[in-house]
Amino acid sequence: MAAQALHFLSPSVPSPSLPALSSGKPSLLPYASVFRSRPRSFSLRASSSLRDLGLTPSDGGAASIDVDAVTEAELRENGFRSTRRTKLVCTIGPATCSAEQIEALAVGGMNVARVNMCHGTREWHRQVIRQVRRLNEEKGFAVAVMVDTEGSEIHMGDLDGDASVKAEDGEIWTFSVRAFDAALPERTIAVNYDGFAEDVSVGDELLVDGGMVRFEVIEKIGPDVKCQCNDPGLLLPRANLTFRRNGRLVQERNAMLPTISSKDWLDIDSAISEGVDFIAVSFVKSADVINHLKSYIAARSPDNEIAVIAKIESFDSLKKLEEIIHASDGTMIARGDMGSQIPLEEVPSAQQKIVKLCRQLNKPVIVASQLLESMIEYPTPTRAEVADVTEAVKQRADALMLSGESAMGQYPEKALTVLRNVSLRIEKWWREEKIHEEIDLPDISSSFCDKVSEEICNSAATIGKVSSHSICLFLFI
Numbered sequence: 001m002a003a004q005a006l007h008f009l010s011p012s013v014p015s016p017s018l019p020a021l022s023s024g025k026p027s028l029l030p031y032a033s034v035f036r037s038r039p040r041s042f043s044l045r046a047s048s049s050l051r052d053l054g055l056t057p058s059d060g061g062a063a064s065i066d067v068d069a070v071t072e073a074e075l076r077e078n079g080f081r082s083t084r085r086t087k088l089v090c091t092i093g094p095a096t097c098s099a100e101q102i103e104a105l106a107v108g109g110m111n112v113a114r115v116n117m118c119h120g121t122r123e124w125h126r127q128v129i130r131q132v133r134r135l136n137e138e139k140g141f142a143v144a145v146m147v148d149t150e151g152s153e154i155h156m157g158d159l160d161g162d163a164s165v166k167a168e169d170g171e172i173w174t175f176s177v178r179a180f181d182a183a184l185p186e187r188t189i190a191v192n193y194d195g196f197a198e199d200v201s202v203g204d205e206l207l208v209d210g211g212m213v214r215f216e217v218i219e220k221i222g223p224d225v226k227c228q229c230n231d232p233g234l235l236l237p238r239a240n241l242t243f244r245r246n247g248r249l250v251q252e253r254n255a256m257l258p259t260i261s262s263k264d265w266l267d268i269d270s271a272i273s274e275g276v277d278f279i280a281v282s283f284v285k286s287a288d289v290i291n292h293l294k295s296y297i298a299a300r301s302p303d304n305e306i307a308v309i310a311k312i313e314s315f316d317s318l319k320k321l322e323e324i325i326h327a328s329d330g331t332m333i334a335r336g337d338m339g340s341q342i343p344l345e346e347v348p349s350a351q352q353k354i355v356k357l358c359r360q361l362n363k364p365v366i367v368a369s370q371l372l373e374s375m376i377e378y379p380t381p382t383r384a385e386v387a388d389v390t391e392a393v394k395q396r397a398d399a400l401m402l403s404g405e406s407a408m409g410q411y412p413e414k415a416l417t418v419l420r421n422v423s424l425r426i427e428k429w430w431r432e433e434k435i436h437e438e439i440d441l442p443d444i445s446s447s448f449c450d451k452v453s454e455e456i457c458n459s460a461a462t463i464g465k466v467s468s469h470s471i472c473l474f475l476f477i
């Protein structure tokens with residue numbers, strides 16, 4: 001196992017022999033804490049946890065490390081061996097935007113609060129971001145903030161304030177590019193893209209949210225497209241729309257749209273001025289857009305390092321995976337939209353490939369969407385959902401993300417608890433079973449001196465694997 005792998009695969013153990021962990025930018029990496037605010041100084045007596053590690057403070061008394069409130073609670077509860085390495089991202093929406101709700105998520109283990117610029121107003125997002133910052137300042141949490149751009153996708157409009165509308169089998173709905181000043185006529189959906197009616201053809205299959213609801217185009221009348229529902233389901237505000245012709249995705253028009261729209265640039269400006277930690281870019285097509293955004297951020301905000309996360313969700317991003325991952329500071333596997341671009345049965349193998357590549361390129365990776373979809377409505381997950389979360393943790397994703405479950409679901413805190421418990425359980429299982437597989441990593445050292453350090457780290461990892469102690473601490477001076 002190469003040195004980088006140690007960084008990713010071992011449990012996140014703050015070492016009492018190291019100075020405070022409070023510096024540096026927030027990160028999704030398991031070893032780098034997402035500290036943004038002042039961490040607390042947490043004193044440990046020479047407890048069994050310390051002795052487990054073979055560490056006894058030199059004064060025989062207390063050792064002091066700086067941690068955030070959640071890590072402190074986990075350390076008190078479980079000791080050093082059980083701090084969680086898998087970070088948890090929660091999308092903040094109407095179900096979780098009050099100070100109390102955000103605090104409940106922070107207490108439950110949220111490491112990153114995500115706001116999706118596709119929904120709500122810029123002012124609404126600003127208030128949420130400030131709420132998170134206030135919580136960090138006042139209560140010692142270390143929740144990072146991620147702004148997710150809307151991107152140039154075709155999507156439905158709002159549903160006249162309804163949280164969702166049911167489309168039943170056989171019903172005829174109108175998808176229209178007309179601007180509706182008053183309430184929408186019955187069974188009518190506004191579409192954000194002017195060329196929609198021109199681009200679709202009678203007989204096309206229209207997929208809402210990657211196929212959660214399906215229609216067939218039966219007639220075009222000027223700006224209106226009449227469609228018959230043949231896979232019923234819930235229509236959600238601003239849901240993504242794609243269409244297929246003869247079974248193939250029609251994507252010419254999407255390819256013409258810029259990855260970062262003019263609205264996205266305004267949202268990015270707002271994110272920069274709020275000093276967010278991550279900007280996630282939707283529908284990335286190449287590394288160029290990531291590089292461009294990074295230069296823009298550096299010019300606008302030289303003192304504030306904002307990490308750029310590339311969302312892998314389109315056909316184009318899958319084609320240029322390696323260059324995009326290289327260019328970005330991290331990757332999000334956006335399985336929701338990906339599922340409308342490639343056949344559903346290919347999504348799990350795409351996930352596996354992306355996580356593996358990120359591991360090899362030493363970049364953090366988030367697995368997103370529908371991890372616990374049923375928990376939007378029900379208080380317990382399905383067995384299949386738990387298996388899906390388990391698989392993502394076993395693949396060594398750095399972070400798992402809740403979308404609708406936390407944004408507008410009925411059980412956001414319970415969903416977060418499931419992610420947390422499953423992550424902890426699988427990580428414990430690794431430690432107990434000692435089944436860290438080898439991962440082939442490219443050499444990262446550029447000088448002879450670095451190569452020596454890397455080899456020492458590799459050897460340390462090997463010793464750690466074969467010895468009875470699952471954790472080895474080496475101090476290099």
Ligand SMILES: Nc1ncnc2c1ncn2[C@@H]1O[C@H](COP(=O)(O)OP(=O)(O)OP(=O)(O)O)[C@@H](O)[C@H]1O
Nearest residue numbers: 091092093094116119120236237336403404407408
């Ligand atoms: N700020 C918000 N205001 C209102 N509703 C929201 C907000 N954020 C999320 N939601 C609701 O939660 C659902 C899931 O959120 P999510 O961020 O996954 O959106 P999405 O539309 O699926 O977009 P994406 O594909 O970018 O994830 C949305 O469809 C929307 O109904």
Ligand SMILES: CC(=O)C(=O)O
Nearest residue numbers: 334335336337368369
């Ligand atoms: C998160 C997101 O954008 C998706 O899954 O499509």
